[in-house]
Amino acid sequence: xxxxxxxxxxxxxxxxxxxxxxxxxxxxxxxxxxxxxxxxxxxxxxxxxxxxxxxxxxxxxxxxxxxxxxxxxxxxxxxxxxxxxxxxxxxxxxxxxxxxxxxxxxxxxxxxxxxxxxxxxxxxxxxxxxxxxxxxxxxxxxxxxxxxxxxxxxxxxxxxxxxxxxxxxxxxxxxxxxxxxxxxxxxxxxxxxxxxxxxxxxxxxxxxxxxxxxxxxxxxxxxxxxxxxxxxxxxxxxxxxxxxxxxxxxxxxxxxxxxxxxxxxxxxxxxxxxxxxxxxxxxxxxxxxxxxxxxxxxxxxxxxxxxxxxxxxxxxxxxxxxxxxxxxxxxxxxxxxxxxxxxxxxxxxxxxxxxxxxxxxxxxxxxxxxxxxxxxxxxxxxxxxxxxxxxxxxxxxxxxxxxxxxxxxxxxxxxxxxxxxxxxxxxxxxxxxxxxxxxxxxxxxxxxxxxxxxxxxxxxxxxxxxxxxxxxxxxxxxx
Numbered sequence: 001x002x003x004x005x006x007x008x009x010x011x012x013x014x015x016x017x018x019x020x021x022x023x024x025x026x027x028x029x030x031x032x033x034x035x036x037x038x039x040x041x042x043x044x045x046x047x048x049x050x051x052x053x054x055x056x057x058x059x060x061x062x063x064x065x066x067x068x069x070x071x072x073x074x075x076x077x078x079x080x081x082x083x084x085x086x087x088x089x090x091x092x093x094x095x096x097x098x099x100x101x102x103x104x105x106x107x108x109x110x111x112x113x114x115x116x117x118x119x120x121x122x123x124x125x126x127x128x129x130x131x132x133x134x135x136x137x138x139x140x141x142x143x144x145x146x147x148x149x150x151x152x153x154x155x156x157x158x159x160x161x162x163x164x165x166x167x168x169x170x171x172x173x174x175x176x177x178x179x180x181x182x183x184x185x186x187x188x189x190x191x192x193x194x195x196x197x198x199x200x201x202x203x204x205x206x207x208x209x210x211x212x213x214x215x216x217x218x219x220x221x222x223x224x225x226x227x228x229x230x231x232x233x234x235x236x237x238x239x240x241x242x243x244x245x246x247x248x249x250x251x252x253x254x255x256x257x258x259x260x261x262x263x264x265x266x267x268x269x270x271x272x273x274x275x276x277x278x279x280x281x282x283x284x285x286x287x288x289x290x291x292x293x294x295x296x297x298x299x300x301x302x303x304x305x306x307x308x309x310x311x312x313x314x315x316x317x318x319x320x321x322x323x324x325x326x327x328x329x330x331x332x333x334x335x336x337x338x339x340x341x342x343x344x345x346x347x348x349x350x351x352x353x354x355x356x357x358x359x360x361x362x363x364x365x366x367x368x369x370x371x372x373x374x375x376x377x378x379x380x381x382x383x384x385x386x387x388x389x390x391x392x393x394x395x396x397x398x399x400x401x402x403x404x405x406x407x408x409x410x411x412x413x414x415x416x417x418x419x420x421x422x423x424x425x426x427x428x429x430x431x432x433x434x435x436x437x438x439x440x441x442x443x444x445x446x447x448x449x450x451x452x453x454x455x456x457x458x459x460x461x462x463x464x465x466x467x468x469x470x471x472x473x474x475x476x477x478x479x
Contacts, residue, residue, distance in 0.1 A: 002083050002090070003174045003197070004102035010109050011099055015075025017106075019043035020089045022062060023052040024080050025326075026169070029146045029158030030106050031078075035060055036160050037110070044070040044089060054156075068092040075099075078106045081174055082405055104176030107146055107168060111180060114144065114166035117303060120177050120211055121188030122227075123349045124296045127288075128188050129169045131300035131321045136165065138317025139309050143167050149343070150325035157325075165307075170211070172204075173197065177211050185215035185242075186303050188296065190227030191348055196377050209234045215242045220302045223250035224295070247302040248295055255302040260291045263359055268294040270301065272311060284315045288323050290356025297321075326460065328357065328452070332467045335474025336447025339466060345374040345456040347385040354393025357452055365448030366395035368441065370462065372455035373402040373418055376410040380417070387421030391428070398441060401432035403457030434462050442469035 019031045022043025028051035035041045035058055044063040045052055052062045063070040068088040071077065077093040077100045093100050101109070119129045126149040133145045134153065143165035146158040170177035173194045190208050198204040208231045212219045219235065222228040223246040235241050247255040254272060258281070261267040267285045274280040286293055297318050304314040323329070326343040333339070338360070344353040354367065361367050369390050373379040379386075379402055390397045399415040419430035431437035441451060451466065453459045 002079050002081050002085065002102065004081075004104050004176045004179065006175060006178060008105065010101065010105050011076070014039060014099075014109065016040040016042070016073060017076045017078055018071050018074035018089070019078045020066065020087060021045055021080035021083055022055065023047070023049045024082075024103075025051065025148050025150070025157060026107075026146070026171070027078070027080050027103050028052070028055060029156070030103055030110065031055060031060060032058065032156065033110050033144070033146060033158045033160060034106070042070070042072060042074065076101060078103055081176075102176065104171060104179050108179045108181075110146070111144075111166045111168060115164045115183045116180050117165060117167045117184045117186070118170040118177060118180050118182040118211075118215075119168070119186045119188070120170040120172050120208070121186075121222075122172070122191035122193055123346060123352070124188040124292065124299075125169050126324055126343070127293065127327060128186060128296045128299050129167060130324045131297055131318050132186075132303055133167050134321040135300055135304050135309075135314055135317040136167070138320050139304070139313060141165060147324065149327060152322045152324060153320065172207060172211070175207055178207065178214065182211070182215045183217045184220065184303060184306060185212050185218070186220045186299055187212060187222060187228055187231065188299055189222050189225035190231050191225075191346065192227065193346065193378075205230055205234075213238070213241055218242050218306045219244045220299060220306065221246055222248050222295070222299065223253035224248035245302050245306060247298045255298055255305070257294060257298050260294045262289070262291040262294070262356065264289070266290060266294045266356075268297070270298055270315070272301075272305065274311070280311055282312050282315050284319055286319055286321065288321065289328065289359050290352060292352040292356065328353065331463050334467060334470035335445070337445045337449045337451060337470055337474070339463060339470075340450065340452040341460045341463060342452055342454045343456050344454040345378075347382055347389045350386065350389040350454060351393055353452070353454060354389070357450060358393070361450045362448050365450055366446075367393070368445070368449055368451045369394035369397040370437070370441065370451060370453040370459065370466070371397055371399050371415075371418065372453070372457050372459035373399070373415050374405065374455045374457045376402060376404050376407045376413045379415075380410060380413045383417035384421050386418045390418070391422050391424065395427070396444065397422070397428045398437050399428065399430045400434060400437050400459065400462070403455060403459070405457060434465055438462060438465035438469040441466055442473040445470060445473065
């Protein structure tokens with residue numbers, strides 16, 4: 001794991017820039033932006049994906065596999081935090097004395113001199129960022145943006161704009177959200193995680209307080225989330241912060257949701273004070289599912305109205321948001337079985353996802369979760385919470401092997417920890433082998449079922465195997 005040096009002076013000129021881990025959702029967006037700004041860019045990643053292919057189509061040289069030779073004549077290295085310290089490209093840059101920027105520092109370089117809208121939170125920040133960007137574009141603004149996921153309607157995760165606004169998804173996992181010169185801060189929620197980095201819950205909470213205090217123009221905070229409420233209380237105890245606005249379902253929220261219908265694409269009504277101080281009521285329908293997306297939309301609305309846009313027009317613009325890649329993304333339907341993929345990797349996110357996915361399942365169908373535990377440390381700490389979320393939200397769950405990502409394996413920590421915590425063992429199966437899992441899913445599937453893979457790891461790569469197994473079951477050759 002490589003953490004950003006928050007005290008490092010970022011060079012004004014970067015020269016030729018090489019990205020190690022360029023295929024990541026955040027890294028690819030930053031690389032695209034630098035390329036579009038005229039910076040010579042190359043990159044490498046351990047495997048090809050849709051992001052590396054899209055970058056190559058732009059003319060960016062991408063090497064698959066990590067090798068010191070990939071660095072070439074680069075003047076600056078940009079790295080993802082998930083990189084191993086012994087990466088040969090990283091080690092070569094150190095030996096040459098090249099500036100090594102964490103991806104958040106590269107993003108800060110891009111956003112220098114801009115009016116930055118920073119979106120932070122344990123969950124919902126990618127969607128909220130996408131909603132703000134979609135809303136601004138629909139309102140006639142032209143912001144720059146870097147999101148942690150591809151905005152479906154735009155087909156990209158980043159883009160340059162002519163306005164002074166720059167909307168970013170700000171990562172709290174390693175304090176990198178403190179790097180940005182934030183004008184408007186949005187906090188979607190504060191669910192303590194990444195304690196391996198922070199060391200304590202108190203340090204994690206304080207980082208969010210510091211992030212909010214750094215905002216120059218406005219702070220927008222969830223009224224409903226308990227962690228956000230703690231941050232809000234700490235902000236109000238002090239002095240000198242930017243004006244604070246709250247959003248959510250709480251009776252005291254400044255931008256308040258007064259009704260939600262999540263039986264289909266989510267509908268909701270919201271109340272807030274207008275320019276004359278009188279309470280306005282507006283209704284909206286999104287094209288995405290789930291009550292959590294109503295809350296995300298109202299957070300985006302609070303930001304947009306705080307920027308001076310009229311509430312009704314802002315809501316209509318937000319309604320044009322069609323989702324982000326890997327957020328309940330539809331992949332295939334075989335034999336009446338629909339297969340989706342989602343990035344959910346925290347138990348709170350899993351609960352919200354399954355709640356919204358339930359609205360897609362018909363009366364006869366079942367909701368089948370395919371859960372890839374992400375990180376050994378997270379699995380060890382939260383296996384009970386994941387089991388509870390999955391057993392409560394899904395009709396059946398298949399747990400596959402842990403994606404350790406940057407972590408070394410931990411003895412005794414496997415997906416079986418999650419599966420074993422189910423009260424009803426008939427509703428869960430632990431299948432660490434992917435092909436075995438795909439065959440099992442096809443065996444139990446029946447028309448009307450909805451299957452959803454979930455993890456921020458590699459689980460989306462199992463989808464072709466699942467689809468092939470479903471076709472073997474429902475569409476056998478020669479019939």
